[in-house]
Amino acid sequence: MSAALPILNISSYKFVGLNDCAALRETLYQRALALGLKGTVLLAEEGINLFLAGTAEAVRGWVAQLKADQRFADLDPKESWSEAVPFKKLLVKVKREIIRMDMPTVRPDQAARPPAVTPETLSRWLDQGVDDAGRPVVMLDTRNDFEVDYGTFDNAIDWRIKKFTEFPGALADHLDELRGKTVVSFCTGGIRCEKAAIVLEQQALDGPVYQLEGGILRYFELAGGKHYHGSCFVFDQREALDAGLHTPADLQRPASEAHRG
Known part of the structure; x- marks a missing residue:
């Protein structure tokens, strides 16, 4: 930058x-x-x-x-x-948790880190439409619904959760969407998708589970905006960043965000 x-x-x-x-x-x-x-x-x-x-x-x-x-x-x-x-x-x-999930048994500091896929490799997989083993790749957005409305990866799964504590329940309701595929969980900077990947690994989905290394912001830094549409919401006064890691000049607030002031 x-x-x-x-x-x-x-x-x-x-x-x-x-x-x-x-x-x-x-x-x-x-x-x-x-x-x-x-x-x-x-x-x-x-x-x-x-x-x-x-x-x-x-x-x-x-x-x-x-x-x-x-x-x-x-x-x-x-x-x-x-x-x-x-x-x-x-x-x-x-705080009790650095990212709240309300699942005391999910402790990334006490478990092996889930496998991570680099932005460069993910971009190549999305170019191919499959991973290196030929499996279809599913992008799973673990962010809140209003964040997703600013932008996300093309064809990403979005369960419209209102807060991260809803993720485990949403996963339980949608397991069949993920079975037999390569699942890549992603979020803004990596923290939510790391916890999410641990929960995903516990489900025996018959396919590999990865987190996106460094989240969307690292993807923007190393792979640009390829396969991503819109901007990335950030929790500060800039509101959102584009693929160049700048606030978009034409930033439009999604309707779902209007109530947040």
């Missing part, structure tokens, strides 16, 4: 066991405050989820300090640029 724009925005997450959330919360908050960053950092026993913005020097300095902790050494934040900071304040919170 062009660094001609002055503000660097990052998003990242990692499922990793944390037993010091309260102390870590204070450390991360004070570091971000000192650097003038704004955004949200969520901590839970299952890991970290973050969205921050500021000058490139400040953001990258904060990330470097975070990665000095071996638990976060392999974080690879997704980056985009903007004219202004798209957050009003800085929040660092301790």
Whole structure:
């Protein structure tokens, strides 16, 4: 992305066991405050989820300090640029889950990570219409309905869920749509589709299950907008990003989003 724009925005997450959330919360908050960053950092026993913005020097300095902790050494934040900071304040919170699913037995920090497909490989599969084993590929959108209305992959399955906690129930109702196919779960940045992939793997669908590595935003970065229509909703004041990771000049809010203000 062009660094001609002055503000660097990052998003990242990692499922990793944390037993010091309260102390870590204070450390991360004070570091971000000192650097003038704004955004949200969520901590839970299952890991970290973050969205921050500021000058490139400040953001990258904060990330470097975070990665000095071996638990976060392999974080690879997704980056985009903007004219202004798209957050009003800085929040660092301790939560029960960094992404709420209300399934206590689904703990990615305690399980093997589901297989991931890279954006480049997924783009090739979608070009072919099948994966490398010749199986049909099904794209499963794990986001909320109003997010999907901004844009999604061509022919993606959308169960019109209102919140992520509805995903397990929707899956139970639609298992036959997925049997015998290669299922790729996807979301904005990877966190929801990682939990979703674990639940999918538990269903014995007679076909491989993948999550899209880095979600839609990483796909935009590495594969562009191929096989995707519309924009990607983001949870900050930019509202949505196009395949170039910029706010679309002609952004139109879906009718389903109008009630959100």
